[in-house]
Amino acid sequence: MPPRTPRRRGPLAATGSPVEAAVRGLVTGAQQDTVPLPLLPLAATALVTAGALALTGALASRRSP
Structure with missing residues (x-):
């Protein structure tokens, strides 16, 4: 049986997502x-x-007891 080749996967996060920005920041900071x-x-x-x-405060103050 031939060895399995790993599947090529897409990026970990979509471009422009907060996750992608966080990972990019971590990689840049590490470099x-x-x-x-x-x-x-x-x-x-x-x-x-804020x-x-x-x-929430405004709605809570209008609530009747």
Whole structure:
């Protein structure tokens, strides 16, 4: 029986996905001995979180006992 050849697989993550960006950042950081600080995604996440908390608080205060 001939040896099995491994199947060629596609990329681990789709182009443009958050996972792909994270893996790219890890690989780049490992190659350059630096860790990039993604300020724009961090700021966007903080803004969305603050909005969600404000909406939750507003809806909770309108709730009748």
